[in-house]
Amino acid sequence: MSLLVAPSILAADFSKLQKEVEMLNNSAADYIHVDIMDGVFVPNISFGIPVTEAIQRHAKKPLDVHLMIVNPDHYLEAFRNAGADTISVHYEACTHLHRTIQAIHKLGAHAGVAINPHTPIAMLEDIIVDVDLVCVMSVNPGFGGQKFIENTYSKVTRLKELILKKGSSAKIEVDGGVNLDNAQKLGASGADILVAGSFVFSSPDPSLTIATLKKS
Ligand code: DX5
Ligand code: ZN
Numbered sequence: 001m002s003l004l005v006a007p008s009i010l011a012a013d014f015s016k017l018q019k020e021v022e023m024l025n026n027s028a029a030d031y032i033h034v035d036i037m038d039g040v041f042v043p044n045i046s047f048g049i050p051v052t053e054a055i056q057r058h059a060k061k062p063l064d065v066h067l068m069i070v071n072p073d074h075y076l077e078a079f080r081n082a083g084a085d086t087i088s089v090h091y092e093a094c095t096h097l098h099r100t101i102q103a104i105h106k107l108g109a110h111a112g113v114a115i116n117p118h119t120p121i122a123m124l125e126d127i128i129v130d131v132d133l134v135c136v137m138s139v140n141p142g143f144g145g146q147k148f149i150e151n152t153y154s155k156v157t158r159l160k161e162l163i164l165k166k167g168s169s170a171k172i173e174v175d176g177g178v179n180l181d182n183a184q185k186l187g188a189s190g191a192d193i194l195v196a197g198s199f200v201f202s203s204p205d206p207s208l209t210i211a212t213l214k215k216s
Contacts, residue, residue, distance in 0.1 A: 003187050005213050006031035006064050006173065007206070008197030009055060010046055011144045017051075020201075021058040027207040028214050031064040031086070033175070033195045035144075036079070038069035041093050042142035049075070049082050056083025066114060066175065066195075068141045069093065073100055080107040088112030088135045088173075091119055101130050112173070116141065117149050121158045128168045133193075134159060139176030145198040148177030153189045160190030183216035 012020035037046040062085035072089040087104045094100045104111035112133030139146035175195040203209040
């Protein structure tokens with residue numbers, strides 16, 4: 001079974017963003033993963049709405065926007081208007097997650113929930129049927145290029161069990177430190193979508209790396 005791949009534009013060369021997006025358009029990538037960091041929820045700042053809009057102007061693949069921000073409700077509409085097809089918010093940043101998921105759906109986007117490495121799968125029990133995607137963080141969010149946390153495999157397996165038990169159609173995305181050493185095992189554990197940033201963009205042939213990840 002072929003995995004879906006969402007290269008993270010965070011690892012691209014921003015001085016030639018259009019070229020990088022075009023490379024992804026011509027690759028086997030299924031989505032373009034867009035990491036939004038606010039310097040509050042995570043200890044780093046990436047970019048925001050105008051850059052997302054610029055990506056969308058050239059993108060031929062759906063934008064998978066990962067909001068690592070506090071108060072995501074305030075910005076859902078702006079990111080939807082900037083081209084987000086999927087919007088994922090962090091479980092840890094949402095006091096009223098169910099309301100936030102409803103708001104994303106109301107905007108016509110797919111709704112995802114992202115969970116930090118310390119957040120148990122059990123916390124998703126009463127939201128899993130409402131989401132289209134669960135983004136399992138396999139690093140602590142905030143930076144590209146970090147080391148994959150091995151506990152992720154068992155988390156993905158337990159999430160898959162929960163999805164089946166509840167009859168949810170949510171896809172499982174794994175984000176952080178993904179490469180060819182862990183991709184196959186993640187797929188076997190139940191992952192549907194792999195996010196990969198530095199592994200793709202620091203490879204000599206990013207397009208080939210994307211195709212290889214998909215086949216792993
Ligand atoms: C981490 C981000 C990830 C990151 C992945 O906070 O959410 O999407 O860009 O980058 P790599 O693949 O380099 O770990
Ligand atoms: Zn991400």
